[in-house]
Amino acid sequence: MAELLTPDEITAYLDEIFPQVKGDFRIEEVRPDGVRMRLMVDDRHLRPGGTVSGPAMFALADVSAYVAVIAHVGHVALAVTTNCSIDFMRKPAAATDLIAECRLLKLGKALAVCDLLIYSEGVEAPVARASLTYSIPPKR
Amino acid sequence: MAELLTPDEITAYLDEIFPQVKGDFRIEEVRPDGVRMRLMVDDRHLRPGGTVSGPAMFALADVSAYVAVIAHVGHVALAVTTNCSIDFMRKPAAATDLIAECRLLKLGKALAVCDLLIYSEGVEAPVARASLTYSIPPKR
């Protein structure tokens, strides 16, 4: 099996291609079968009451799956999300980082599938679950 | 049938409860069976290459469904998204507003279901489709 990209390599790459979200996310761990990502919660992710917004949770799910895929396939900037299904199950804790535990369930030639659970850090019951499909462009 | 809230009433309400996204969206039309919403695309919604990001499209889908629901049920700040499924089908046109055409398919006592197509303004083929479920809290 090919080597995985390291968190530092992936972070440098994300900062380059997604400069708008630089500083939002931190890669906590990269394993062959998935990743753990952190959303460093900030005012711009919050709704009144201090709860993290749906779009911020979607963004965490999306970037987690992207990282799980490019750790294997490398710098494929064109890998694109084709589908996401997300269930919001509980209100996140106020002003608390979110942690995504993402599993890479399939890494095919054309499609990759991940699922993930999102937690408020330190809270046992997950706040959301999501599954995503990425389309992987053919190698040149 | 009860009267619908007007776009101005809904906008005032959104600005109050979602101040972070003030100026991102414009309600183009509210009908009994749905709404048309615009994402006024700005640098913070873009990926390199000028294409609108997935989280920005998710946010447009989410707010469109929310508006379709509260137009009927009124100021129910607690109405919450419980599920969203979204398919990204085509790359949005560069630096072009997105238009969501949202249909309210079900408005039950506890759950509302919407679906929508998202277009780059002036382009015929949709860039994304989404379906969302909102949970509506019981009236006090």
Add this chain to the structure above:
Amino acid sequence: MAELLTPDEITAYLDEIFPQVKGDFRIEEVRPDGVRMRLMVDDRHLRPGGTVSGPAMFALADVSAYVAVIAHVGHVALAVTTNCSIDFMRKPAAATDLIAECRLLKLGKALAVCDLLIYSEGVEAPVARASLTYSIPPKR
């Protein structure tokens, strides 16, 4: 644009590759942008109370999307469903055929996306909505 397969051509093909469901479905109309399909409701599709089962509605959604795709791409037995999201919104009318109105939203080289509404025949409010992705194998 290439010619569409006719309902008779598609039906002959379905009977050959899906003999188990022969007689369950009828193609009502094939258009460039979608199809209308009927589930001819029978005892084996029903739950106690006479309502159509979830798996029978899923099967109708799946075959509708398949027909919408193969009408364009021809006899590609290997076209496979990769994702389906389905919302069950209302109880179907007892012992009444179901009608699916399916739109082909994207027909790409590798992926096709459809969505559809399912109705109890003669009833205005839809009982379900679904969206499906099909993976289309490369031409030899």
Add this chain to the structure above:
Amino acid sequence: MAELLTPDEITAYLDEIFPQVKGDFRIEEVRPDGVRMRLMVDDRHLRPGGTVSGPAMFALADVSAYVAVIAHVGHVALAVTTNCSIDFMRKPAAATDLIAECRLLKLGKALAVCDLLIYSEGVEAPVARASLTYSIPPKR
């Protein structure tokens, strides 16, 4: 915490309310946080080539989530599926039972959420994943 229903109690109940699928499924294990279910694969679940059909996998996902919910809430025949998202990832092994590993992620007053992985028995890589929402009617 209330006691769980046993597999025998649930099976007797399923046979009564879903007589059409009697003999299709077997409850392998019921735990507080989920269930393991088996689809005893038979000719009527197969497609040409011997692979299990999509609707049969959907049915397995649906009944698994239903069992996970009613193990907790008891004989609530009206608990209904409101949403299912399913990803078909690999071709099932020919003529081999399917095993669903289902997790009960949320059991609220009005909604329950499950996810699950489906395997061909004895094969490590999952053939499908699904997530489902059940609506639970208020107690009388």
